[in-house]
Amino acid sequence: MNVTVLSGGIGGARFVAGLRDALAAGDEPARVTVIGNTADDIWLFGLRVCPDLDTVMYTLGGGIDADRGWGRQDETWHAKEELAAYGVEPSWFGLGDRDLATHVVRTQMLGAGYPLSQVTEALCDRWDLGVRLIPMTDDRVETHVVIDDAAAPEGRRAVHFQEYWVRLHAPVAHAVVPVGADEATPGPGVLEAITEADVVIFSPSNPVVSVATILAVPGTADAVRATTATVVGVSPIISGSPLRGMADRLLPVIGVDVTASAVGRYYGARSNGGLIDGWLVDESDGDTVPDLTATGIVARAVPLYLSDPDTSRTLAEDVLQLASSIRRYAE
Numbered sequence: 639m640n641v642t643v644l645s646g647g648i649g650g651a652r653f654v655a656g657l658r659d660a661l662a663a664g665d666e667p668a669r670v671t672v673i674g675n676t677a678d679d680i681w682l683f684g685l686r687v688c689p690d691l692d693t694v695m696y697t698l699g700g701g702i703d704a705d706r707g708w709g710r711q712d713e714t715w716h717a718k719e720e721l722a723a724y725g726v727e728p729s730w731f732g733l734g735d736r737d738l739a740t741h742v743v744r745t746q747m748l749g750a751g752y753p754l755s756q757v758t759e760a761l762c763d764r765w766d767l768g769v770r771l772i773p774m775t776d777d778r779v780e781t782h783v784v785i786d787d788a789a790a791p792e793g794r795r796a797v798h799f800q801e802y803w804v805r806l807h808a809p810v811a812h813a814v815v816p817v818g819a820d821e822a823t824p825g826p827g828v829l830e831a832i833t834e835a836d837v838v839i840f841s842p843s844n845p846v847v848s849v850a851t852i853l854a855v856p857g858t859a860d861a862v863r864a865t866t867a868t869v870v871g872v873s874p875i876i877s878g879s880p881l882r883g884m885a886d887r888l889l890p891v892i893g894v895d896v897t898a899s900a901v902g903r904y905y906g907a908r909s910n911g912g913l914i915d916g917w918l919v920d921e922s923d924g925d926t927v928p929d930l931t932a933t934g935i936v937a938r939a940v941p942l943y944l945s946d947p948d949t950s951r952t953l954a955e956d957v958l959q960l961a962s963s964i965r966r967y968a969e
């Protein structure tokens with residue numbers, strides 16, 4: 639069985655960890671490919687930082703700081719302090735000493751001419767993920783967010799997503815633009831992973847800046863619409879709240895309500911030109927199942943809160959079960 643997951647950082651990584659556990663316990667041999675969002679990437683201090691790829695790599699490789707949900711465990715911050723002592727900006731982005739090594743290796747390999755996909759493969763070699771992690775594209779794509787700025791010419795300016803999120807803590811936004819996406823090409827293996835999958839999963843990642851950016855690379859959304867795989871997703875919103883993160887700040891920018899049902903309807907039923915066949919909402923959002931069903935999406939309500947490896951694994955089992963029930967119905 640080939641399973642392909644579209645993933646951002648923390649929500650995606652936790653889900654994929656559960657998926658890996660669930661599949662390892664099953665009897666059918668399975669191969670998981672994770673298509674990682676790279677629109678969060680940023681160049682800092684001459685280094686290429688890929689926050690979402692690294693969150694997946696560290697989480698599955700057992701190197702993540704579990705409390706923070708990003709960066710390395712047992713981290714120290716000497717390099718950051720030294721940079722600050724030199725007065726070098728930005729000082730708001732947390733680059734730990736251990737984490738820094740990842741960015742140094744990546745930047746060195748990129749400088750030597752390797753595409754990001756090959757660099758990612760080389761980095762992942764160390765970690766033994768048990769899944770294949772591939773970037774959505776080898777090209778540079780950067781999400782920028784338009785915010786208010788009284789001092790700017792038209793009262794607004796665009797900032798890099800990391801500045802919006804990490805430094806400014808998600809103020810009111812007017813537009814979210816994945817700069818470069820329309821000229822990007824899907825990374826090696828991305829379209830094949832979607833086309834040749836049995837199941838494609840939208841992890842509970844930020845719909846606007848994790849999943850939509852992956853789908854913004856030309857050809858990717860069409861591959862999802864056309865694949866013979868069953869496509870199912872997990873709501874990142876529970877009872878109107880994004881739990882971890884600030885997805886509630888960005889959904890309104892694209893005109894989507896902060897509810898599990900609105901996000902499912904935003905992706906839309908494949909039977910109706912959309913992107914998903916099935917959608918899991920949290921138990922607490924069970925009353926939205928009929929709305930979703932009416933739009934052609936097969937919806938179920940199950941516990942969606944990921945608190946530990948067991949809940950992640952149970953959720954992955956629910957996702958696979960939903961996919962197989964849709965597949966059986968189709969056959």
Ligand code: GDP
Pocket residue numbers: 645646647648649650651690693842843844845847848872873874875876879880881882883884885942943944945
């Ligand atoms: P990021 O790149 O680190 O922001 O990570 P993702 O985009 O992969 O995931 C962030 C999203 O995960 C947030 O917008 C939340 O809505 C969602 N999320 C976080 N924790 C949970 C959880 O326990 N359950 C579910 N269903 N969604 C979650």
Ligand code: CA
Pocket residue numbers: 646647675678689690847848
């Ligand atoms: Ca991210």
